[in-house]
Amino acid sequence: MAIIDPFKDGLGRGWKVFGGRHAGAQPLPERISCDVAIVGSGAGAGITAELLTQAGLDVLLIEEGPLKTSSDFHQLEREAYPQLYQESAGRKTADKAINILQGRCVGGSTTVNWTSSFRTPDDTLAYWQQHFGLKDCTLEALAPWFAQAERRLGIGPWLAPPNENNELLKRGADRLGIRAATIQRNVKGCWNLGSCGLGCPTNAKQSMLVTTIPAALERGARLLVETRAQAFEHDGSKVRWLDCVPVATDGSAASDRTVRVSAKHYVVAGGAINSPGLLLRSKAPDPHNRLGHRSFLHPVVASAAVFDQRVEGWAGAPQTIYSDHFLGVDPIDGPIGYKLEAPPIHPTVFATTMAGFGLEQTRQLKQFPHTHALLALLRDGFHPQSPGGRVRLRDDRTPLLDYPLTAFVMDGARRALLSMAELQFAAGAREVIPTHELARSYRSWDEAKREIAALPMKPQLTRVFSAHAMGGCGFAGEAKLGVVQPNGQHWQLENLSVHDGSLFPTSVGANPQLSIYGIVNRLASGLTHRLTGRTVSLA
Amino acid sequence: MSLAPAAQAGRMSTGPSRRRLLQLGAGATALFTVAGGAAWLWRPGVRGGRLTPSGRAVFRAVARAVLEGSLPAEPAALDAALERHLQRLDETIAGFPTATQAEIAQLLGVLSVSATRQWLTGLRSDWADASVNELEAALRRMRTTDHELRQQAYHALRDLTNAAYFAQSEHWLLLGYPGPSAV
Numbered sequence: 001m002a003i004i005d006p007f008k009d010g011l012g013r014g015w016k017v018f019g020g021r022h023a024g025a026q027p028l029p030e031r032i033s034c035d036v037a038i039v040g041s042g043a044g045a046g047i048t049a050e051l052l053t054q055a056g057l058d059v060l061l062i063e064e065g066p067l068k069t070s071s072d073f074h075q076l077e078r079e080a081y082p083q084l085y086q087e088s089a090g091r092k093t094a095d096k097a098i099n100i101l102q103g104r105c106v107g108g109s110t111t112v113n114w115t116s117s118f119r120t121p122d123d124t125l126a127y128w129q130q131h132f133g134l135k136d137c138t139l140e141a142l143a144p145w146f147a148q149a150e151r152r153l154g155i156g157p158w159l160a161p162p163n164e165n166n167e168l169l170k171r172g173a174d175r176l177g178i179r180a181a182t183i184q185r186n187v188k189g190c191w192n193l194g195s196c197g198l199g200c201p202t203n204a205k206q207s208m209l210v211t212t213i214p215a216a217l218e219r220g221a222r223l224l225v226e227t228r229a230q231a232f233e234h235d236g237s238k239v240r241w242l243d244c245v246p247v248a249t250d251g252s253a254a255s256d257r258t259v260r261v262s263a264k265h266y267v268v269a270g271g272a273i274n275s276p277g278l279l280l281r282s283k284a285p286d287p288h289n290r291l292g293h294r295s296f297l298h299p300v301v302a303s304a305a306v307f308d309q310r311v312e313g314w315a316g317a318p319q320t321i322y323s324d325h326f327l328g329v330d331p332i333d334g335p336i337g338y339k340l341e342a343p344p345i346h347p348t349v350f351a352t353t354m355a356g357f358g359l360e361q362t363r364q365l366k367q368f369p370h371t372h373a374l375l376a377l378l379r380d381g382f383h384p385q386s387p388g389g390r391v392r393l394r395d396d397r398t399p400l401l402d403y404p405l406t407a408f409v410m411d412g413a414r415r416a417l418l419s420m421a422e423l424q425f426a427a428g429a430r431e432v433i434p435t436h437e438l439a440r441s442y443r444s445w446d447e448a449k450r451e452i453a454a455l456p457m458k459p460q461l462t463r464v465f466s467a468h469a470m471g472g473c474g475f476a477g478e479a480k481l482g483v484v485q486p487n488g489q490h491w492q493l494e495n496l497s498v499h500d501g502s503l504f505p506t507s508v509g510a511n512p513q514l515s516i517y518g519i520v521n522r523l524a525s526g527l528t529h530r531l532t533g534r535t536v537s538l539a
Numbered sequence: 540m541s542l543a544p545a546a547q548a549g550r551m552s553t554g555p556s557r558r559r560l561l562q563l564g565a566g567a568t569a570l571f572t573v574a575g576g577a578a579w580l581w582r583p584g585v586r587g588g589r590l591t592p593s594g595r596a597v598f599r600a601v602a603r604a605v606l607e608g609s610l611p612a613e614p615a616a617l618d619a620a621l622e623r624h625l626q627r628l629d630e631t632i633a634g635f636p637t638a639t640q641a642e643i644a645q646l647l648g649v650l651s652v653s654a655t656r657q658w659l660t661g662l663r664s665d666w667a668d669a670s671v672n673e674l675e676a677a678l679r680r681m682r683t684t685d686h687e688l689r690q691q692a693y694h695a696l697r698d699l700t701n702a703a704y705f706a707q708s709e710h711w712l713l714l715g716y717p718g719p720s721a722v
């Protein structure tokens with residue numbers, strides 16, 4: 001089957017892409033004017049660009065990462081991490097205790113994500129209504145916006161059987177009498193390769209790279225790549241312009257030439273951490289000290305298990321089975337709950353996520369084909385002792401997330417390691433190895449139960465990571481509770497909106513992409529209407 | 540690891556339990572200036588995005604311990620594998636943003652001077668002379684200590700080593716990973 005790379009064709013037909021290696025053909029101008037400038041090209045940016053261009057607005061997308069397309073995707077970690085991820089997939093919280101995966105390329109995190117698609121859970125929305133004055137965030141009010149996003153992005157049931165890695169989650173859950181169900185995915189004609197995290201080489205994944213961004217370019221939008229939105233110039237109530245700088249692949253400044261962008265409206269969609277970072281660099285008004293606060297991660301702990309049979313966690317659709325059982329044990333604002341999933345594993349991620357070194361490590365790595373992995377996404381942000389983290393700026397003005405792993409969160413980490421070990425033994429595991437520096441390889445549930453209960457659950461010792469950065473520019477019904485209004489517009493800067501995962505006032509409690517697609521769909525339709533009087537629709 | 544601004548150095552007086560970055564640039568400045576003479580300033584471990592000879596010596600030694608059992612045993616093959624590993628580390632480090640590269644440079648600088656190496660790792664011998672046993676003992680102490688700085692240094696050394704080594708397709712055999720499916 002021939003794979004069509006929409007960009008090859010589109011660029012040939014005159015899509016307007018500037019910056020980076022595209023600079024030769026189209027030199028970066030010193031000034032650009034447009035109707036709406038969008039920072040980023042990920043989940044929130046893509047949906048926004050599609051809707052705004054439908055109404056005929058002149059849109060400029062500014063993306064700091066490179067334009068890489070299916071022809072560049074070779075399913076290799078050594079290429080994908082430096083080219084497609086923030087900080088070469090090594091972004092860390094300030095104390096280095098959490099490793100954060102985020103995309104940094106055209107399509108943003110959607111180019112590298114694992115396609116799991118969930119609507120925002122009802123109890124999360126209820127919490128937002130109650131605590132953040134988001135009265136319109138009800139399941140009924142959002143349903144049509146989700147439904148459109150699902151149609152546009154091919155989100156639907158995954159009908160192929162799960163790979164063994166996911167099947168083991170189902171098997172263990174069934175044996176324990178815990179509910180596990182199938183995950184919806186946003187794919188069309190998926191080859192079941194398992195390389196979603198390294199860029200989809202067949203364009204089956206309906207990421208922003210192959211859906212909304214091409215649609216916007218087709219309608220005349222301009223895309224600046226390898227260009228960072230550096231800072232807004234504003235007078236406290238209105239943005240005057242946005243200064244952008246060319247950057248190299250490693251994120252360093254490629255030259256000191258600034259591009260000044262003037263627009264009628266500006267949409268910040270650089271993703272959590274970077275969006276608050278941009279507003280902090282711009283000294284955006286923040287009278288209630290909310291900017292950068294309440295940044296959430298769904299901190300993740302993982303448990304590896306070795307089986308007699310081959311598991312081949314790298315092969316096949318990455319996440320297709322989940323269990324929300326442990327989100328429902330306690331109330332949402334009680335002890336932290338967690339969602340269970342079975343992540344894809346490739347050599348580098350596996351070798352760096354497992355704890356330890358030397359001969360013990362070599363022994364574990366040799367069992368790679370027989371290794372199954374589970375992860376627990378901790379639902380942070382619903383309890384006073386889970387206030388999330390705070391984004392601040394480094395000396396070089398790049399953003400840094402300070403996220404203290406509190407005892408409250410780490411209590412959830414322990415319960416999650418216990419649940420995962422129990423489930424893995426129930427599924428027939430020969431050994432279970434929690435990713436903790438003091439854990440050993442356990443041979444029975446009894447042994448694991450005793451030992452995990454006694455592990456010191458401290459940052460650094462417990463290996464924690466995240467692929468779900470959220471919050472930092474929260475939306476809320478009152479200015480003192482958030483950075484932006486319920487319609488996405490900044491509380492103080494009238495011609496600036498935030499349209500990405502940084503909007504969420506807590507974590508989502510489910511993989512966030514569809515929450516972003518659905519909610520931004522509503523906000524961007526509203527913005528289009530305010531700017532043009534026209535009604536547009538995703539699907 | 541972080542290059543905290545010198546202005547924050549005064550805050551180091553708060554107790555050791557305080558959550559901190561690997562503040563080699565901050566409070567540790569004073570300590571390292573006494574112990575190692577601002578080591579990283581005159582002997583950075585990374586320059587122009589590449590490991591310096593002293594940075595290479597640290598990573599070469601660390602690889603012998605972290606990758607024990609994964610490296611070839613035969614001396615010439617071992618040498619060649621370590622040489623390719625260091626090249627791959629150069630590429631890995633070059634992919635990081637400037638701030639991270641500076642942190643790695645600083646860490647390696649500190650690890651290259653014997654007084655500060657001993658303080659951070661407890662390793663007595665020079666990197667090149669240390670036996671695998673001595674290296675292992677040092678890494679084990681760093682790994683499980685309560686000292687945040689030492690733990691951070693351990694994770695940085697160990698994770699970079701593994702990331703660079705197992706990203707090379709020639710080492711996938713060891714993991715039984717067949718490589719990507721054909722498209």
Ligand SMILES: Cc1cc2nc3c(=O)[nH]c(=O)nc-3n(C[C@H](O)[C@H](O)[C@H](O)COP(=O)(O)OP(=O)(O)OC[C@H]3O[C@@H](n4cnc5c(N)ncnc54)[C@H](O)[C@@H]3O)c2cc1C
Binds near residue numbers: 103110227229469501
């Ligand atoms: C490996 C991985 C797997 C994931 N798996 C899933 C999954 O299975 N299901 C799910 O629901 N979610 C998943 N996610 C999360 C999901 O993809 C993200 O939550 C979502 O894409 C975030 O959307 P966003 O618009 O907030 O930001 P992003 O999609 O991250 O886009 C932000 C973009 O803005 C750019 N940018 C940032 N700052 C600037 C600036 N100053 N100037 C110019 N450009 C800038 C960035 O380079 C980036 O490209 C995964 C994420 C990762 C990394």
